[in-house]
Amino acid sequence: MDTGTTQPTNEHLCAEDLGQSDISTCRNDNSPGPVTDATVANVVRIVVRCASHKVPGPPMQRARTMANIICQHQWGRDMDWQRETIRTRGCWEADGEKVRFLLDSGPPGVTPDLERIPVLMYKWTGEKLVERDLDARTKHCLDEEYQFKENPRPPRDPSKSWSMAQLREQMDDKAWDNMMEQLISHNLRLGRIFSTTEVQWVEDHLDTFDSVMGQHIGRKRWKRLHLKLSEVLWLGAHPEVPLNPSKPSDMALFRAISEQRCAEIQAASEAKVPNSVVQPALTASSDSTAELGA
Secondary structure (H helix, E strand, O other): OOOOEEOOOHHHHOHHHHOOOOOOOOOOOOOOOOOOHHHHHOOEEEEEEEEHHHOOOOHHHHHHHHHHHHHHHHHOOOOOOOOEEEEEEOOOOOOOOEEEEEEEEOOOOOOOOHHHOOEEEEEEOOOOEEEEOOOHHHHHHHHHHOOOOOOOOOOOOHHHEEOHHHHHHHOOHHHHHHHHHHHHHHHHHHOOOOOHHHHHHHHOOHHHHHHHHHHHHHHHHHOOOOOOHHHHHHHHHOOOOOOOOOOOOOHHHHHHHHHHHHHHHHHHHOOOOOHHHOOOOOOOOOHHHHHOOO
């Protein structure tokens, strides 16, 4: 039986689609220090836009990986969790998504005037950071929605978490089936393992699983993403995708797909970031670099 599950909602399942998905940020809780010209010279905001699947390494660590890539490019070191914060916008765990990363760097306990903080913008190609001009829309978004080193969202209250059994008791059949369908779709998209409850539900809803899997593969084909072996297994039995599958899956196929997905997820979690993606630190030959304290 699954325990400790927060009641899923559309916001919980796909919060990334709603615009923001801020992850672990780190900030010194001391009161703000004085803002001086020297302070501003050591403060910077860096925005990086890219396709989510072009960030190397495990999907769950893409934000941390990008933070290290940015810091290596800018200062020749990994991220300092006392000095920097990293936040994201977009569904960074899923492949084929447009995402943005915001790294704020500055001395702990200092909150400078946003108007005085330099902002750099880059595009990540999958191999290197390419400098881009800061557009007005991004600048407005930073000023209005993202305060410098803004504190992370408070953690969820464990007392408000429900087990899957408790959720089932509170829902009628239609609501439960809708929620399970969303969970299956969500886990396919983010590359997460199906829970025991989800596997048991699929046994009685193989037609729904086929529909969700067909939509998932159709989406990946449209975005020209590489199909994993677990998806190829399903596609081999349903070559007519993206049309509605005419031949429903059976549990043997589903279990083979689940086992292959587990192997793929495990391999992804153990993936290493190639050294080749780490860019050399910028030299202090330009005025802009000197201002950032490189």
